[in-house]
Amino acid sequence: MSYELPSNIDFSSPESVSKALADLQAAFADEVQAAHSADAREHFRVRWFGDKAGLVNRGAGAWIKAIPSAEKREFGAKFNAVKVRLTEEFQAAGAARSSATMAASLDLTLPGTRRGVGVEHPLTRTMREMVAVFAALGYSVALGPEVETDFFNFEALNFPPNHPARDTQDTLVIADQSSRPSRERLLMRTHTSPVQIRSMIAGPPPLRLVIPGKVHRNDESDATHSPIFHQVEGLCVDRGITFSDLKGTLDHAMKAFFGSSVKTRFFPSFFPFTEPSADVQISCPFCGGAGCRKCKHSGWIELLGCGMVDPAVFAAVDARRVENGLEPAYDVSGISGFAFGMGVERIAMMKYGVGDIGQFYSGDMRFLQQFA
Amino acid sequence: MNILSKWLREYLPALDVDDRQLAEDLTLRGIAVEGVHELPDGGHLFEMDITTNRVDAMNHYGVAREAAAIYGLPLLTLEDWRVANVEAGPVPVPDDDLSVGEYSLPRGHTLSGLSDANKKVAPSQADAAGHSVRIEAEDLCGRFTARVVRSVTVEASTGLVAERFAALGQKSISNAVDATNYNWMAMGHPTHVFDLDTLQGGIVVRRAHAGEMLRLLDGSTKLLTIDDLVIADERKALGLAGIMGGWDSRVTEATKNILVEAAWFSPTAIRASSRRHGLHTDASHRYERGADLGACASANQLVTRALEVSCGGVADAAFTDVTVAAWEKKTRQRPRVTLRVRYTQEFLGTTIEIGESGNVLPEDKIEQYLEALGCHLRPSVDGARFEVNLPSWRLDLEREIDLVEEIARVYGYNRFADTLPSFSGGVTALPFAAADAKVREVLLALGYTEALGSTFAGEADSALFAQKAAVAMGNPLSAEAGVLRPSLLPGVVGMVEQNSARDVREVRLFEVGNVFSGSTETVAEEPSLALAAFGGGVKTRTIAAADALFFEVKGAVEEVLGRFVTPALLWSGADLPAWVEPGRGARVSAGGVVLAVVGELSIAEREERKLREDAVFAEVYLPALFACPLQQPSAVEPSRFQAVERDLSFLFSDAVRWADVVAAVRGLGIAEMISLEPVEIYRDAKGKSVAAGEYSLLFRMVFQSGERTLTEQELGGWQESVVGALTGIGGRHRAPEAA
């Protein structure tokens, strides 16, 4: 206990005052280390924090009295800060060492207890976010069955029977269909596009639809392919819809989803149900286009397929409307539209860094709970 | 498919952009160059990825034509190219004038004019040597050309052909076969060479006889049907038309004389035959997507000339060319298409560049691009439209919209502006969107994590977990995915099994998805909800450890169902499904409609699946639940008067259920009793403090009035009547000092 309050401070010299404060803290630090037992701690507490005789309070009283009045306020604030720090150090030292004190105060290092929170599936979340972007543009959500007829999945979308375009969408079929007429055969929808057909048959334009859903293809599974996957598709049909409207809508949607600095570019492509058709790339939102692993160092990521609704699709819709006793409503001399679609798994894998598509369907708690 | 830039440039002598720029410009026009690889000769190898509708562009000449359209450059005719690059004199042309091009149709030369010139449209012909060619199956074959090249020496390829094959990774077979493949890569029309001396008599293109056998070039032997098309001689089939040549007539090193075939076959016939035999070749790929009927003679002449140059042969003067008029009409003489200028401009919308016609696509571009692609345009008198002749190699072009796409494509998609359409309609919500969102919200809040599972299930699992028959798949992904899932339970039980196997000790999952029932004739599809809980149940003062998980799931199901306005819920332990451990589950119904099933997985199934903890599952039938309206919250003013708690302890026989207690107490009709809850249930295994077959129940009543403070007297009276009612159902009140 060698430390005592110094009496030789030159209160007109800031250096001298600072040194006094530093000495006080250094002495405190030495002594607090040594105060192991409950007795020692109590002794320490009285010596330093005692109401009148404690070093801290005595120091405060004596020094503030001695200091020139112009500097009293500033010194007071400084001394108070030291006092708070010393108090905290004392408590921390006590929490770490003294079992007697621990019984009374909280071990703040223990983890908090809580009920586990449920986590939305990353694919549901991605679909919900994507749908929200289009909902904000005035699109309504439409859904359709996963088991479809050949007519809705292929024929009405301008995939004629025995056409090579069908090869690109290997199909899972329901048993015992071979004796049925081709257009009535049941299959697992290979894309969400049949919902476009169903919606147009059900109602006349204008239509703005966003269509999330599960689709199936008879593909081998690997790290990036699954026979079960999800799509979000959109359809906009009205008078005078143009190709530049398609471009503008998707450019806007990608900026809303990935951030306003994202750029889009369009490449000619081929889909039987749209013409002209395009693939859309966005500038990589992860590296800003500089090149990274996610964009394979190209600065661009291919994300969407789209195009202007093919007149053959409108014709198939109107033919079915007439069969159903409705007025034709999709005459291409006045009506045009565009459609677009994207793979949900691909976006989620990229966004969250998922390496194996199969994990989405594993129900593995360890995987799913990462998306909280 | 790969392209050599140097080869491509042979067709476009005026091309002055470098290879990388060329690759980028092609890609932006839909002729995608996926990779550019530098070659030792200073040129580049382009790895192409061309969409399946553009088979015409899957060769050097086809890509060159695209570049010619993009840059507005002249494209050599194939004949001019041959003269300039195959380094030999003009090949004798006995038939159509190739230099004015069946293949590369020059401007101003109309198709109808060409048809008039083509006087050789006839069902059969014989060449000078007596090799007649007859198309018997006129519905499947549109054109057949043949020419004989004599005195060839068949050996390995050398020179340019060998170098280019090496660069392109194309397998070299012999100079004769390589000539056909070289020409294939040059201009994209399949040709075939026969060993002439193996043929007997004339060639006939006919349907195969039922049961006819044919050994093919790959060594396999195929059993043919009458739907297969063959090239045959007098005796037998020589090759499977448009797919693969035959073994017996193949060209070998011993071959001295060759017959060159270049033909055109019906796309659907080749596709069906190719699928039937599982044979997908370069030739079948092209034919089934539409080859160029107009290119047959040209292709034949180019291969003939190549055989003269590389195999030292001499071609016969005679050239046989048989065309079926009906196919000629469907390919080379297709009806003209009317293209409206303003419609095209309005449909495509705003352009970035502003020209004479404002910010729409310039009219002169429309004409320029289509002409460059091989169309011929005749403007209407008022200039408002064009009458367009379509090139025979672009069978994918049929309609006005096809031409509009071509124009937009060559112009460049990214030269159109980004505009947003105005909209007049309203937004409509799906009927069950709010109910679905509420169910998810509740389950997530209760700690259930969302899972998505397979749409398919195994037959055994389906039979165990679903009451309805499952619909079978015709081509299941695997034996365990043989049927459409009739229930979500097989999926979530499988997930729990997987988690358990990975040492995950606690699982709370839910899945919302469609389930399927009915027949393969009519499949019924409806949404369902499954819950899975595994491990981690916590016992309480009223619920024993062994029962904890069941009651946790019961709570979750109650919470979900409670968000809907339903008749009173009835939890019944009768008639449980087979997967539920007897006595450890319930059907939940409301107003006679089953809304859910909850149960502990049977011990047998638990052992089968090696589950290391308790597992409780539930399925909620969403169509039945969603038929009930969602609860609409409405506020009631909370009472300002004090609530008073009263606890009572009773001994009951095990036969008395909590519901009996509730019924007895509620039967007293005490309006001020706002709550009645069990606090502790105790059984003594040793039968000391509580006798065997009995349990002690501590429960709590809360009394409150909205109008006044309750008096001790009232409370005492109510308590007394509760004791009386419970004594009436066999309970024994335990005095506080005894409790």
Ligand SMILES: [Zn+2]
């Ligand atoms: Zn990147």
